[in-house]
Amino acid sequence: MEQNIINESKRFVLKREVCHLIKSFCDLAASVCYLERASGFQLVNKDYSLEIVGEGRSAYVFKVRSTKFAIKVFFPPFTELANEEAEIYSILDGNPYFPRLYEAGSNYLVIDFIEGQTLFQCLNKGIEIKNRNILGVDHALSMAEDLGLNPSDIHLRNIILTSEGEIKLIDVARFRQIKNCSQWEDLKKCFYRYYCKWFFPKRIPVAVLNLIAKIYKKRQASINVHD
Numbered sequence: 001m002e003q004n005i006i007n008e009s010k011r012f013v014l015k016r017e018v019c020h021l022i023k024s025f026c027d028l029a030a031s032v033c034y035l036e037r038a039s040g041f042q043l044v045n046k047d048y049s050l051e052i053v054g055e056g057r058s059a060y061v062f063k064v065r066s067t068k069f070a071i072k073v074f075f076p077p078f079t080e081l082a083n084e085e086a087e088i089y090s091i092l093d094g095n096p097y098f099p100r101l102y103e104a105g106s107n108y109l110v111i112d113f114i115e116g117q118t119l120f121q122c123l124n125k126g127i128e129i130k131n132r133n134i135l136g137v138d139h140a141l142s143m144a145e146d147l148g149l150n151p152s153d154i155h156l157r158n159i160i161l162t163s164e165g166e167i168k169l170i171d172v173a174r175f176r177q178i179k180n181c182s183q184w185e186d187l188k189k190c191f192y193r194y195y196c197k198w199f200f201p202k203r204i205p206v207a208v209l210n211l212i213a214k215i216y217k218k219r220q221a222s223i224n225v226h227d
């Protein structure tokens with residue numbers, strides 16, 4: 001009896017694994033369901049083969065289990081960003097600093113899953129960010145500029161330090177916006193002025209990082225109003 005139950009559950013797991021291999025990316029994206037709440041969008045459903053890897057202001061990003069693909073599924077008010085971001089990834093195609101785009105739908109993108117930690121996670125976990133990583137981001141941004149793009153929204157959660165110690169940039173939806181964004185230059189200043197110094201703490205709690213980001217955004221908003 002017990003053996004039967006074990007065999008049954010093994011068969012179920014196997015069926016589930018095989019099923020997700022034959023599901024299309026479109027089916028997987030369609031399985032994602034969001035509910036709008038006062039605090040933002042809540043994920044209420046997703047296929048078993050989708051594993052949450054991150055959440056931003058406009059989407060959740062999932063890893064497709066047993067593959068090297070990530071699917072970014074946009075929240076309903078942001079679906080037009082799927083097409084914009086897909087076009088920008090096409091311009092960047094082949095650039096080693098950015099994930100490759102494989103498929104785009106009306107509300108989703110399929111890109112390389114990047115194994116690593118965002119710079120936000122690095123700061124929180126005490127993973128050292130090196131000068132050569134900063135130079136890597138600078139190089140990636142100048143390559144994007146050479147392609148006629150205007151890289152914007154370059155913040156700690158949009159930069160990944162891979163397990164091999166390389167830099168990858170994600171979230172390129174705002175790379176064609178007109179107004180200039182000083183976030184990366186400001187982050188760089190903080191790196192050289194504070195982070196580099198021996199006395200600066202290398203592990204920072206999430207609450208402190210979020211507070212600094214909040215104060216920074218408020219300051220930026222007031223500067224924009226006065227411009």
Ligand SMILES: Nc1ncnc2c1ncn2[C@@H]1O[C@H](COP(=O)(O)OP(=O)(O)OP(=O)(O)O)[C@@H](O)[C@H]1O
Pocket residue numbers: 053054055056057058059060061070072099111112113114115118153157158170171173
């Ligand atoms: N290709 C990827 N590989 C691994 N993790 C990823 C990938 N793309 C996104 N992530 C994770 O998911 C998070 C959210 O993704 P993304 O930045 O694309 O969403 P967003 O809603 O556009 O963000 P933002 O709030 O910056 O506008 C990222 O901060 C990162 O942790």
Ligand SMILES: [Mg+2]
Pocket residue numbers: 056057157158171
């Ligand atoms: Mg982002």
